[in-house]
Amino acid sequence: MALKLSLKPNEKLILNGAVIANADRRATLIVHNKASILREKDIMKEEDVNSPAKRIYFPIMLMYMDGFQSKYYDEFALRMTEFMSVISTPEAIADCVKVSKDVMDKNFYKALVNCRKLIKFEAERMGQLES
Structure with a gap:
């Protein structure tokens, strides 16, 4: 079962340790396999x-x-x-x-x-x- 993520403009997430930043528009990502994903709001510095x-x-x-x-x-x-x-x-x-x-x-x-x-x-x- 795929995970569908809708990202706000400039929102960041961590995907298997890699920091990924969205550009200036809303975007949707679909992750088809198991991965460690944290949205920016869940990341604690x-x-x-x-x-x-x-x-x-x-x-x-x-x-x-x-x-x-x-x-x-x-x-x-x-x-x-x-x-x-x-x-x-x-x-x-x-x-x-x-x-x-x-x-x-x-x-x-x-x-x-x-x-x-x-x-x-x-x-x-x-x-x-x-x-």
């Missing part, structure tokens, strides 16, 4: 890793793009353990378990999707603390 949940997301993203390398997995495991040791919300704990299971099953894109829930949870909590 190292300088943007500024919270515990983002410290979980980043090594998952690197595993997805570069393969299951132990240095990325070790960082993920450390950060997930730290995060889980300070939360008690059942829904957040369940999301952590989903992310961990996805990583263990090497479903990295799914792990990224589920990790975004942790980033949202964290942002909501931080917002509540600032009020």
Whole structure:
């Protein structure tokens, strides 16, 4: 089954480690085989890793793009353990378990999707603390 991507003008994506930029018009790409693809909105730069949940997301993203390398997995495991040791919300704990299971099953894109829930949870909590 092919994956159809519609790209906005000047939108970037990473395809199997290669950064691809669209030109000045909307474009459609069709990918016919399995590939590691991240759209610009899903790419996190190292300088943007500024919270515990983002410290979980980043090594998952690197595993997805570069393969299951132990240095990325070790960082993920450390950060997930730290995060889980300070939360008690059942829904957040369940999301952590989903992310961990996805990583263990090497479903990295799914792990990224589920990790975004942790980033949202964290942002909501931080917002509540600032009020």
